[in-house]
Amino acid sequence: MVTIRFKLSDRDDIEIPLPEPENLGDLLDRVSRETGTELGGYIAVRQGKVIAAHTAVEDQDVIEIFPAISGG
Amino acid sequence: MFSILRVNTVTGETRKETDNSKEVLLGGRTLSSRMVSKEIPAQCDPLGRQNKLFFCSGALAGTTASSCHRLSIGAKSPLTGGIKESNAGGILALRMAQQDLRCIVLEDAPAEDADWKIVVIGKDKTELVDGSFLEGKGVYEKSDLLTEKFGKRAGCVTIGPAAEKRLLASGLACSDPHGVCSRYAGRGGLGAVLASKRIIAMVVLDDAKIKPEYVDKDSFKQGAKKLITLLQENPVASKFTKYGTAAMVDICQALKVLPTRNFKHGTMEGAEKINAQTMYDTIKERGGEGRTQHACMPGCVIQCSNVYPEKDGTILCSPIEYETMALMGSNLCLTDLDAIAVMNRIANDAGVDTLDCGAAIGVAMEAGLAEFGDAKAAIRMMEEIRDATPLGRILGSGVKLAAKILGVRHAPHVLGQALPAYEPRGTKGMAMTYLSTPMGADHTFGFTLRDEEDPTTKEGKVALSKKFQVIGSRMDAMGMCNFVRYSVRDDMTPLLDLIKARYDVVITEEEFDDFVRETLRLEHQFNVDAGITAADYRFAETFYEEAQPETGEKIDITDAETAEARTW
Numbered sequence: 256m257v258t259i260r261f262k263l264s265d266r267d268d269i270e271i272p273l274p275e276p277e278n279l280g281d282l283l284d285r286v287s288r289e290t291g292t293e294l295g296g297y298i299a300v301r302q303g304k305v306i307a308a309h310t311a312v313e314d315q316d317v318i319e320i321f322p323a324i325s326g327g
Numbered sequence: 328m329f330s331i332l333r334v335n336t337v338t339g340e341t342r343k344e345t346d347n348s349k350e351v352l353l354g355g356r357t358l359s360s361r362m363v364s365k366e367i368p369a370q371c372d373p374l375g376r377q378n379k380l381f382f383c384s385g386a387l388a389g390t391t392a393s394s395c396h397r398l399s400i401g402a403k404s405p406l407t408g409g410i411k412e413s414n415a416g417g418i419l420a421l422r423m424a425q426q427d428l429r430c431i432v433l434e435d436a437p438a439e440d441a442d443w444k445i446v447v448i449g450k451d452k453t454e455l456v457d458g459s460f461l462e463g464k465g466v467y468e469k470s471d472l473l474t475e476k477f478g479k480r481a482g483c484v485t486i487g488p489a490a491e492k493r494l495l496a497s498g499l500a501c502s503d504p505h506g507v508c509s510r511y512a513g514r515g516g517l518g519a520v521l522a523s524k525r526i527i528a529m530v531v532l533d534d535a536k537i538k539p540e541y542v543d544k545d546s547f548k549q550g551a552k553k554l555i556t557l558l559q560e561n562p563v564a565s566k567f568t569k570y571g572t573a574a575m576v577d578i579c580q581a582l583k584v585l586p587t588r589n590f591k592h593g594t595m596e597g598a599e600k601i602n603a604q605t606m607y608d609t610i611k612e613r614g615g616e617g618r619t620q621h622a623c624m625p626g627c628v629i630q631c632s633n634v635y636p637e638k639d640g641t642i643l644c645s646p647i648e649y650e651t652m653a654l655m656g657s658n659l660c661l662t663d664l665d666a667i668a669v670m671n672r673i674a675n676d677a678g679v680d681t682l683d684c685g686a687a688i689g690v691a692m693e694a695g696l697a698e699f700g701d702a703k704a705a706i707r708m709m710e711e712i713r714d715a716t717p718l719g720r721i722l723g724s725g726v727k728l729a730a731k732i733l734g735v736r737h738a739p740h741v742l743g744q745a746l747p748a749y750e751p752r753g754t755k756g757m758a759m760t761y762l763s764t765p766m767g768a769d770h771t772f773g774f775t776l777r778d779e780e781d782p783t784t785k786e787g788k789v790a791l792s793k794k795f796q797v798i799g800s801r802m803d804a805m806g807m808c809n810f811v812r813y814s815v816r817d818d819m820t821p822l823l824d825l826i827k828a829r830y831d832v833v834i835t836e837e838e839f840d841d842f843v844r845e846t847l848r849l850e851h852q853f854n855v856d857a858g859i860t861a862a863d864y865r866f867a868e869t870f871y872e873e874a875q876p877e878t879g880e881k882i883d884i885t886d887a888e889t890a891e892a893r894t895w
Contacts, residue, residue, distance in 0.1 A: 263570055263574050295563045303582075305779065319581060323776075324578075
């Protein structure tokens with residue numbers, strides 16, 4: 256299972272079975288399609304490090320998804 | 328034709344000029360920085376008579392378009408010694424548009440002991456009137472007195488007691504939609520520039536109400552609706568509506584770039600006590616006058632601002648932004664939102680930048696004047712700034728000066744302006760931006776954080792920073808709120824179509840970005856002419872020598888790389 260935690264969001268965490276590694280961008284596209292929601296810009300963090308859309312996500316990973324906003 | 332009103336602060340003489348160039352049409356930073364470059368001798372004393380203040384509204388000011396009433400204020404900065412554009416929300420840009428003014432210029436400066444004056448601009452005349460009744464008063468009281476005298480709907484800009492003492496971290500406070508001068512053009516010491524002209528306030532009366540003429544009213548209406556839809560449906564922009572910029576606390580904590588303990592660390596234990604969710608819950612729980620959503624300017628649908636209430640529901644402070652939560656919160660190891668709100672309120676009343684003062688208190692704590700985490704001491708230091716005690720004057724003059732006087736090497740600034748929001752060793756993209764903005768460390772453009780695949784490497788960050796310096800500067804370039812950029816990042820035509828419908832002037836995306844790049848080039852040239860060198864675009868040496876504990880990173884960016892990032 257991969258756990259996706261949507262931070263600063265009303266969305267619940269989701270757990271996705273992931274038998275094979277998959278890149279983050281594809282995984283999140285799939286989540287968006289299945290839930291019918293648009294994610295928009297995001298910052299993804301795994302174990303305190305930013306990961307890019309092409310990074311492979313593996314079983315047991317916990318990914319925090321933050322909206323990519325800024326200060327002002 | 329667009330009007331530029333010039334006011335001589337010595338003689339009270341006024342002169343109106345007209346100009347129909349595209350630079351003046353765009354207004355905002357496009358106009359203010361061009362006028363600073365053209366009219367102010369770069370090597371002049373920023374508090375002398377050769378400096379000028381330019382107040383510029385944007386291309387869509389006065390219209391019904393959302394988020395179009397940012398006011399750009401330009402001058403030579405006494406804090407950085409270079410060019411400055413600082414912008415604010417509020418109602419002043421709208422009132423200027425209703426008086427058919429794109430720009431107001433305050434020129435010259437009287438003797439240092441001249442009486443304080445107020446510039447009053449109305450449909451029939453512009454005059455300098457006695458302002459002595461405002462002297463020495465806090466911004467909140469000044470705001471009340473201005474409202475009493477000129478009406479709640481007048482657009483005002485005033486200064487606090489810190490600017491009256493010419494403290495370098497003093498800002499300009501502009502009227503919000505409720506008539507309270509709480510919207511700050513806080514950075515760069517522009518409050519001291521206004522004070523140097525013995526102007527204690529400027530008021531644009533609500534007596535003209537000139538309505539904009541649209542070349543194609545229907546198209547404009549449709550375009551304005553489209554912009555609202557884009558803003559409301561954009562998943563990122565919509566986050567601002569609920570949490571405002573405070574959402575950055577969690578993001579920066581997760582990325583290990585939350586300024587902590589005088590920028591020594593990138594995470595703070597207990598950060599969740601001052602994050603967006605805690606602020607949101609606190610405001611909701613206390614109710615009363617508290618607001619989790621609040622528009623800083625008329626007609627804005629983003630409404631990212633907030634009103635933070637006291638425990639009894641009365642207003643304590645509005646707004647509290649992420650950068651203040653970082654600089655007056657985590658940077659001082661404070662985990663008490665109420666304490667941050669009290670400090671913010673004192674800063675607003677004293678008329679000083681929360682960021683430069685927060686950073687200055689950070690170095691004061693490092694110097695041993697108080698313990699990190701001591702909220703009472705931090706509030707007391709803010710009171711000293713407001714009361715202009717000797718220590719308060721040092722802290723109110725910004726972090727660079729404070730660090731020198733207090734013997735602290737780890738001074739978080741570039742060009743004398745405090746690092747505003749992100750610990751730079753953990754985000755080399757933001758570090759590159761800080762080291763290459765003409766304004767001194769500036770967080771409002773060149774925001775790379777979301778697009779850094781590896782924030783701790785400098786590879787590719789020159790190009791990334793430059794890309795976002797352009798994207799981030801677009802909104803300033805025409806007087807729009809910076810947060811509109813999320814909805815037009817890949818396609819500026821919704822805004823350019825509004826310009827076409829309003830004025831029948833075509834500006835292509837390419838031409839618009841050329842204006843943005845030319846503005847940056849002019850700003851950097853001003854700094855060169857002012858005597859600022861490559862050696863000034865550096866962090867304190869400690870950022871290059873000492874690793875940030877959480878990431879193990881040091882600053883490894885070279886002068887050659889920052890020079891490339893400043894080349895346009």
